[in-house]
Amino acid sequence: MRLTVIGTGYLGAVHAACMAEIGHEVLGVDTDRSRTEALAAGQAPFFEPGLPALLTQNTKAGRLRFTTSTQEAAAFADVHFVCVGTPQRADSLAADLRHVDAVADTLAPLLTRDSLIVGKSTVPVGTTRSLSRRVSARLRSGVDAEVAWNPEFLREGHAIKDTLSPDRLVLGVTSPHAERVLREVYAPLLRAGTPCITTDPATAELVKVAANSFLATKISFVNAMAEVCEAAGADVVTLADALGHDPRIGRRFLSAGLGFGGGCLPKDIRAFLARAEELRVGESVSFLREVDRINRRQRARTVDLARQLAGGTFEGRRVAVLGATFKPDSDDVRDSPALAVTAEIAAQGAEVAVHDPQGLDNARRALPGPAYRADVLEACRGADLVLHLTEWRQYRTLDPAELAEVVRAPRLLDARNALDPAAWRAAGWHLRSLGRPAPVPSPGQGESPRVSIPHALGPSCTAPGAADSLSGAPK
Known part of the structure; x- marks a missing residue:
């Protein structure tokens, strides 16, 4: 089949590559020419294991192309996947649907034959209904377009597996025709035994x-x-x-x-x-x-505990931060708890050095100020306190004795409960973890006042350039 994928951010780029991998001819569409050119060259604009190879092999095979032309997309296929971003609005808690609406506004008038528009973005319930009305109002006479919803369930770092071997498919449709088309799209996955739930669009949106x-x-x-x-x-x-x-x-x-x-x-x-x-x-x-609120509170509690370990103040202290991304196997720093903690301890006077295996460039753009180091030992050199904030595999395999050689004081806060406390303490480290029994505190390590992290229901922290008008938001 011929498919278009509109929006080539995290969701769209992965979906386009994987649909080509299962045998479809796919055209990826985005307003960002530099992004489409990079993808066509096999270069992913974000870190996702395995994606560059998938892009390269399918573009070389002729199954995958990219364009900035919505008109080309309308002529290319009759099935169009909508994979644009739906970030939080700046003025409220609600989702910002302007990019979804823009797809309807630009694609619908260009359609010359009956088509199926399939939303994959995460949207508020009722979006399919309102988008259908928007599309219908812009279609040429004699052309029909149905809107269905097929939500994604991707995990950053595992997105290719989650697309090619999903734990379920959910098809939110209003006609037998739409269901037949989507079952044809996903036929290789269905033959492999993937469970499929067919339902109405509202239920699919809610899933x-x-x-x-x-x-x-x-x-x-x-x-x-x-x-x-x-x-x-x-x-x-x-x-x-x-x-x-x-x-x-x-x-x-x-x-x-x-x-x-x-x-x-x-x-x-x-x-x-x-x-x-x-x-x-x-x-x-x-x-x-x-x-x-509890989730945001964890950031404040981590800052509190780090301050205690630092002797009651961050003033004049050097702090090494291990991890800047919100999770391992990703370069995504949007609303990253690690970066929020880093910003707060820096604001309280600490001299901070940050290491992350993949997220340094995005972290540097989102939070200028701290030093960013490509080497773990250099990030920790001379530190009075080390904070483990993102659970990267390489941090779990660090040699505590080797790290103790470069720090000024062997104090460690494991905010992810991922390190072996016995091994680190055996190497001379004073280690604390969230929710685990504390060793006897060193002299002078008393309680300190609580710190307030910004409003618990405020907008997410977005790294500049993380998404544009036709780029899907990372998951």
Whole structure:
């Protein structure tokens, strides 16, 4: 089949490459010419393992091309995937749908034959209905276009696997024709046994935001338990292990730490709250405000604990930060808890050096000021305190003894509960973790005042250039 993918940000670039990989002819469309040229050359504008190779092999095979022309897209195919960004609005919690609306405004008047427009972006419930009206109002006489919704469930760092071997497909359609077309698009995945749920568009729209809201709730729950554990002298990691054996609960997403961030979970739960208020059922999901508040609170608690380890103040202290991205295997720093903590400790007077395997350029653009080091040892050299803020694999394999040689004081805060406390303490480190029993404090390490992190339901931190009018937001 011939398909277009409109928006070649994180979602769109991955979807286009993977649809070509399963045998379709795909045309990726974006307003950013430099982006389309880079993708055509096999260069991903963001870090996603395996994507450059997938782009290269499918462009060479002739199954994948990129353009900035919506007119070319309209003539190329009858199935058009919408993969543009839906960030949080600057003036409210709601999702900003201007890029989705722009697709309807530019594509619909150019269609010359009946088409299927398939949304994949994360949107408020009811978007398919309103977009259908928008498309219909702009079509040429005698041309029909149906709008369906097919939400994505990608994880940054695992997006190719999540597209080629998804745990489910959800098809939100209003006609048997739309279902038949989408089943033809995904035929190789369906033959491989991927579960497929066919439903109405409103339910399909809700599936993604409901899933993200549930995951966010699970993360904030265990982080709330971490604070209780600290007060009670209990161990949140053991607690989570015990809870995870209950099949009704499960262990995944039940790891206490610095909390969630990125371009999806924070803005999606806020947009869900806003849409529920519009539907006059806001009280039913009001718990999400507390979920978000707990998540932001983790950043303040991390700053507090870091200040205690630094001796009660950051003034005159050198702090090494391990990790800037919101999660490992990504270069995404949008609403990154690690970068938020970094900004706060720098604002309180610390001299900060940051290391990250992939996110240094984006971090530097989003937060000028700290020193950014490409080498872990250089970032830690002379540090009075080391903060582990993003769970990159290479940090788990660091040699504590080697690192102790370059720091000024072997103090470590593991804000992700990913390091082996026994190994680090055996190498002479004073280590603290969120939600785990603390060793006897050193003299002078008393409690310090709490710090206030900015408004819990404020807009997400967006790195400049993270998305444009036809670029999908990273997940």
